[in-house]
Amino acid sequence: MHLFQTQHIKLYNTLSGQKEAFKPINEGHVGMYVCGPTVYSNVHLGNVRTFMSFDMVFRYLKHLGYKVRFVRNITDAGHLENDADAGEDRIAKKARLEEIEPMEVVQRYTVDFHNILNKFNFLPPSIEPTATGHIIEQIEIIKTILDKGLAYEVNGSVYFDVLKYNETKQYGILSKRNVEDLIHNTRELDGQSDKKNPQDFxxxxxxxxxxxxRWPSPWSDGFPGWHLECTAMSTKYLGDHFDIHGGGMDLKFPHHECEIAQGEACNDASPVNYWMHANMLIMNGKKMAKSTGNFILPNEIFSGDNxxxxxxxAPSVARFFMLQAHYRSILDFTNNGLLASEKGFYRLMDAINIMDELKSSESSSITILDWKQSCYDAMNDDFNSPILIANLFEGVKFINQIKEGNASLTHDDLEIFKATMNAFVFDILGLVNVTKVETSTDKLSGAVELLIQIRQQARANKDFALSDKIRDELAEVGIQLQDGKEGTTFSTN
RNA sequence: GGCAUCAUGGCCGAGUGGCUAGGCAGAGGUCUGCAAAACCUUCUACAGCGGUUCGAAUCCGCUUGAUGCCUCCA
Incomplete structure (x- = not known):
């Protein structure tokens, strides 16, 4: 018996524009592809948000018992800064500026990408293929599309014939555009002479x-087009037809539109059942993008140096901040927002830290199974992490009420409650209990316990000068004393 | 200019045709030597203008504004 047999996910499919019941192609198995980063510079927080959204999706699918094959690529082949026939690619440009090999650029920023994701407690994908490792597969796809008459060669380059494709298929089906509009609204670019139409890619x-x-091919020594790598790598590892394809909203057009066209051209069938798009992280009301300079690097958040x-x-505070917004909503990154999230995050962690001390009762005053299901309902409804978090704060309330003796749970209910809290907070949201790690050092605990005893003695003697000194100076080094009915406890934030 | 999405209280951010989101901040109370924490109570809302409806913040139209895409971008 798997959880997915009783918990049914509805997810928003960009293709249909509405929430749909999720039904995998093969029961119990999910194939998911997410467009990864182009490794030509440090990954910024906006990039991280998209990947975090799908990390959460991955985690939840796994939690439900699905066997998930999650493929997230690394784009390590250079792509031109614009779609004109001439121009420098980003990786080559970076290599020239830093006086290193392009592959050194790729290596450096791939390592950075992994480091950052580790700090945010990401699960590694099942497969992380690279574009340059799949040149042969991409060439084979081009051959197929040429054979179908949906591409043409000009001067050693090969272009996808969008107008020809559009005669029998629908180019723009994902982004709700039609080719005529595209023709009317194409900007004039220099150097597009090789293409039959500006829409061709x-x-x-x-x-x-x-x-x-550069790599040899039947047409020239050259390199593959940007959109092709994802078609090659997704279909290689997930099949011609798979369940979920995700990526940032900004990739919807043209990148994902082109992927659909390429897939359809090869197999006469849409390659993907569910298209999911994570919305943008903006900062102070403007898009976060490397090209505009309006961005923040994860390491700057961890150091405060921005x-x-x-x-x-802490990384988990930033993670919590981002998961407090729904993945399809635009989220504005602000210092005030982060401060509010930080307080909430530590409140959640403080409650979890005392969960194991809770005592069970003869009866339950809370219907814990209803609460548990409401947590699942939130995630089942298009991965609504903000609603889930609201439910988890309901759980915080339960913890504090039980501790104060204002609520009760039976032994069995308490076990269910604790397991559910832990599953959603740590396994599904992927948060890390930073406070627990710090306070779990026995030496520190022993020292603080001693100070608490001395302070108790001082209070008993009405030596409040000493007792307050202990409390205040501990607070200054980040240790808070909490006087409860059953004695004093401490926490570190 | 075209296409798309969105517009919620002091701030962040969910959701819904009639019933409490949640977090942060604020107010009052309980507790405390005083605090803090915790608990209880509580205030402020659905961009504007029309329309549909017994009833709309929720559906439709228009207006205004924001963001994204239309050239690489998560």
């Missing part, structure tokens, strides 16, 4: 002599 580009990243924030924040 490159499958293969002939490399200029100075272009370092003019947009007033202090350092």
């Amino acid at each position: 490159a499958l293969w580009k002939k490399a200029e002599p100075q272009h370092i990243m 003019p947009h924030i007033t202090k350092a924040y």
Whole structure:
């Protein structure tokens, strides 16, 4: 018996524009592909948000008992800064500026990407393929599309024929555009002479002599088009037809539209059942993007070294902040928002830290199974993590009420409650209990317990000067004393 | 200019055709030597203008504004 047999997910499918019941192609199995980063510079927080959304999806699917194959690629092939026929690719440009090999650029920022994701407590994907490792597969796909007559070769480059494709299929089905509108609204760009139409996109580009990243192909020494790698890697590992494809909202058009076209061209069938798009993280009302300079790096959040924030924040605080918004909503990154999340996060952690001390009762004053189901309902409804978190704060209330003797749970109910809290907070939301790690050092606990005893003695003697000194100076080094009915406890934030 | 999405209280951020979101902040109370924490109570809302409806913040239209895409971008 798996949880997915009783917990039914509805998810918003960009393709249909509405929430749909999720039904995997093979029962109990889920194939999910997410477009990964182009590793030409440090991953910024906006990038992280998208990947975090799908990390949460991955975690929840696994929690429900699905066998998930999660593929997230690394784009390590250079792509041109614009879609014109000429231009430098980003990785090559970075390599030139830093006087290193393109593959050194790729290596450096791949390592950075992994480091950052580890700090945010991401689960690794099942497969993390690279574009340059799949050149042969991409060439094979181009051959197929050429054979179908939906692409053409010009001067060693191969382009997808969007108008031809649109005669029998629908280009724009995902982003709700039609080709006529696209034609009317295309900006004039220099150097597009090789294309029959501006809407056509490159499958293969002939490399200029100075272009370092290049591979042989039947058409020229060159490199694959950007959209092709995802088609190659997704279908290789998940099949021609798979369950979920995710990515940032900004990839919807043209990237994902082109992926659909390529998949349809090869197999006469739509490659993906459910398209999921994570919304943008903006900062102070503007898009976070490397190209505009309006962005913050994760390491700057951990160190506090950025003019947009007033202090350092733990990775889990940033994670909690982002999960407090729904993945399909735009989220504005602000210092005030982060401060509010930080307080809430530590309140949640403080409650969890005393969960094991709760005593069970003869009867339950809370219908814990209803509460548990409401947690699942939240996640089942298009992965609504903000609602889930609201329910978890309901759980915080339960913990404190039980501790104060204002609520009760039977032994069995208490076990269910604790297991549910832990599952959602740590397994599904992927938060890390930073306070627990710090306070679990026995030496520190022993020292603080001693100070608490001395303070108790001082209070008994009405030596409040001493007792307050102990309390205040401990607070200054980040240890809070809490006087409860059953004695004094402490926590560290 | 075109397409799409969105517009909620002091701030962040859910949701819904009639019934409490939640967090942070604020107010009052309980507790405390005083605090803090915790608990109880509590205030402020659905951009504007029309329409549909017994009833709309929730559906429709218009207006205004925001964000994204339309050239690489999570």
